[in-house]
Amino acid sequence: MATVPETKQGAETLPDAWDYKGRAATCERLTTLGIAVNLLTYLTATMHLGNATSANTVTNFLGTSFMLCLLGVFIADTYLGRYLTIGIFTAVQAMGVAILTVSTIIPSLRPPKCAAAAESCIPATGKQLMVLYAALYLTALGTGGLKSSVSGFGSDQFDESEKEEKKQMIAFFNWFFFFISIGALLAVTVLVYIQDHLGRDWGYGICACAILVGLLIFLSGTNRYRFKKLVGSPLTQIASVVVAAWRKRSLDPPSDSSLLFDVDDVVVAGAGGGGGEGQLSKKKKQKLPHSKEFR
Numbered sequence: 001m002a003t004v005p006e007t008k009q010g011a012e013t014l015p016d017a018w019d020y021k022g023r024a025a026t027c028e029r030l031t032t033l034g035i036a037v038n039l040l041t042y043l044t045a046t047m048h049l050g051n052a053t054s055a056n057t058v059t060n061f062l063g064t065s066f067m068l069c070l071l072g073v074f075i076a077d078t079y080l081g082r083y084l085t086i087g088i089f090t091a092v093q094a095m096g097v098a099i100l101t102v103s104t105i106i107p108s109l110r111p112p113k114c115a116a117a118a119e120s121c122i123p124a125t126g127k128q129l130m131v132l133y134a135a136l137y138l139t140a141l142g143t144g145g146l147k148s149s150v151s152g153f154g155s156d157q158f159d160e161s162e163k164e165e166k167k168q169m170i171a172f173f174n175w176f177f178f179f180i181s182i183g184a185l186l187a188v189t190v191l192v193y194i195q196d197h198l199g200r201d202w203g204y205g206i207c208a209c210a211i212l213v214g215l216l217i218f219l220s221g222t223n224r225y226r227f228k229k230l231v232g233s234p235l236t237q238i239a240s241v242v243v244a245a246w247r248k249r250s251l252d253p254p255s256d257s258s259l260l261f262d263v264d265d266v267v268v269a270g271a272g273g274g275g276g277e278g279q280l281s282k283k284k285k286q287k288l289p290h291s292k293e294f295r
Contacts, residue, residue, distance in 0.1 A: 094143020
């Protein structure tokens with residue numbers, strides 16, 4: 001199992017601990033939408049596929065990208081952690097976009113242009129479609145793994161129980177979604193213009209460079225990140241709660257409802273008054289309120 005360093009409890013808070021206020025998110029959104037929003041015209045005009053086939057390909061590409069988020073979050077929570085998941089799946093996405101860019105440059109990987117007087121165009125061959133689909137679904141795989149972990153990894157850098165860090169987290173996510181919106185805006189305007197007027201090789205090449213820049217920005221902050229221990233997939237935890245509740249369905253609840261909180265306080269190092277450096281103190285974990293329903 002891959003491991004990453006862990007930040008000790010009570011470590012110093014870093015205001016810009018993650019991803020430089022989310023600026024790398026611009027690169028991810030620019031890349032994903034830069035391919036998706038104008039893919040239909042590429043399939044019909046360049047690959048000479050039918051309208052129905054092209055529309056179905058775009059739908060499958062986008063649907064697969066979002067469905068694979070479930071796989072990405074399971075891998076992140078159970079095996080790799082969010083940091084490694086983001087790094088690995090971003091590299092996979094960059095590989096897919098690079099293959100797509102190469103396919104627009106090499107003439108043998110796309111059908112010839114339609115003749116001026118031709119009634120029908122030569123469609124893409126099986127080999128050409130195989131390269132195209134490999135590029136698209138590698139991109140979809142990388143997008144799914146990246147989307148599922150990126151916002152969660154950002155929230156890992158802040159402790160909500162600390163008032164100052166909670167404010168910093170709010171500011172971070174404001175910037176995070178601002179840069180996502182900037183990336184989307186650039187994708188549907190500037191990048192579409194480049195693809196239509198300068199060529200797909202330029203448009204997809206910019207997408208490939210953008211996701212590589214985003215990966216480099218993300219990796220450059222490695223020494224400043226906080227890493228949390230793996231706690232397993234939420235789906236596994238939910239299933240274990242359901243099984244435990246069924247097995248203990250005949251037990252009477254305790255008279256003291258606080259006994260239902262099965263968590264321990266976190267021991268952190270701090271400099272308390274008169275205790276000198278290195279004094280240990282307890283920091284209570286945040287607990288979800290219990291309701292009177294279903295009892």
